Amino acid sequence: MRATKAAVLLACLVAILPRAAPAQQPPVPEQIVDAMDKVYGVHKGFRANHAKGVVAEGTFTPSAEAASYSRAVLFAGPAVPVTVRFSDATGLPTLPDGAPNANPHGMAIKFHLPGGTDTDMVLNSLKFFPVATGEDFRDLLLAAAASPPDAPKPTAVEKFLAAHPSAPAALATVATPDSFADEEYYGVDAFFLVDKAGAKHAVRYIMQPEKVVHLDPAEAAKRAPDFLVAGLANRLAKGPAVFHLKAQLAEPGDPITDATKPWPAERKQIDLGVLTVTKVAADSAAAEKALLFLPGRLIDGIEASDDPLIAVRDGAYPISFARRLR
Numbered sequence: 001m002r003a004t005k006a007a008v009l010l011a012c013l014v015a016i017l018p019r020a021a022p023a024q025q026p027p028v029p030e031q032i033v034d035a036m037d038k039v040y041g042v043h044k045g046f047r048a049n050h051a052k053g054v055v056a057e058g059t060f061t062p063s064a065e066a067a068s069y070s071r072a073v074l075f076a077g078p079a080v081p082v083t084v085r086f087s088d089a090t091g092l093p094t095l096p097d098g099a100p101n102a103n104p105h106g107m108a109i110k111f112h113l114p115g116g117t118d119t120d121m122v123l124n125s126l127k128f129f130p131v132a133t134g135e136d137f138r139d140l141l142l143a144a145a146a147s148p149p150d151a152p153k154p155t156a157v158e159k160f161l162a163a164h165p166s167a168p169a170a171l172a173t174v175a176t177p178d179s180f181a182d183e184e185y186y187g188v189d190a191f192f193l194v195d196k197a198g199a200k201h202a203v204r205y206i207m208q209p210e211k212v213v214h215l216d217p218a219e220a221a222k223r224a225p226d227f228l229v230a231g232l233a234n235r236l237a238k239g240p241a242v243f244h245l246k247a248q249l250a251e252p253g254d255p256i257t258d259a260t261k262p263w264p265a266e267r268k269q270i271d272l273g274v275l276t277v278t279k280v281a282a283d284s285a286a287a288e289k290a291l292l293f294l295p296g297r298l299i300d301g302i303e304a305s306d307d308p309l310i311a312v313r314d315g316a317y318p319i320s321f322a323r324r325l326r
């Protein structure tokens, strides 16, 4: 009887004791940067992703056609100076440039506009993205972190890839270029060009080089560890790297909010202008530390779509930036 009374008292006490609050998760962009740190380790002073890179300078000259799709000052002319950072994927600052996981390579551009404002574009060599949401990107990274070489099969990452067929399909679209100048880069996320009448045109950016030259994996593995990053100066000494900035136009029904779904190849592409990369920045290592590119750093005449990746990226990049400045 005594024991029963004690049990009832204990049950009452448990019922009225304050419950421990469920552990608070940080916002998804921070979870992603944490997951990148888990996969690649923390490398003081370097980006959580695309850690190895090189900064270059040049100009962007808009086409006459661009101004009929967007009222942005970027497309009104004249030419503007640009800062461009080319990079290898992963958070590993000493990864050999020819390593398979240095793909996709990145191209981030800062257009310096009259009046002192900037607008950015952040592209890579994947033709479309492996996953559609920040949550899935986090889970892909966590699966990679849980799949060391000795992990039993199927590994967490193999299971993730099997459950998300867009991921292996996207990863199959990349190859090592023979130079950062001979690669095509894709914006992947959709943006709107807004014309003078206020009409919005959904587009995805493509940065088209004069020629694409890809190496087969055996050839890429034989190249010097810094052949892309250090090789850019030699390549530019022979002449500028010229790219055409294209906008692929969506047609009604094309998916605007899912970066895993490429639009049909026959969709119209308009020429927005010519990007000319002329030289490597005088102190590339110092320049890249101070640079923060944001897919959502936009100006009047260019708007972000509701593709959820854009907001997640705009959240994650400043977190990585703040950590690498520490």
Ligand code: HEM
Pocket (backbone or CB within 6 Å): 029, 032, 033, 046, 047, 048, 049, 050, 053, 085, 086, 087, 105, 106, 107, 108, 122, 123, 124, 129, 133, 134, 137, 186, 187, 188, 189, 291, 292, 293, 309, 312, 313, 316, 317, 318, 320, 321, 324
């Ligand atoms: C949820 C999706 C994504 C997340 C969370 C993410 C996250 C990040 C982070 C944290 C960085 C380091 C930023 C810094 O320290 O400045 C970074 C860099 C970069 N990302 Fe992403 N990324 C995503 C998708 C993409 C996509 C779709 C592209 C290209 C289409 C891309 C291209 C790049 C490039 C080129 C860089 C290097 C930028 C630079 O040179 O400063 N990322 N990303």
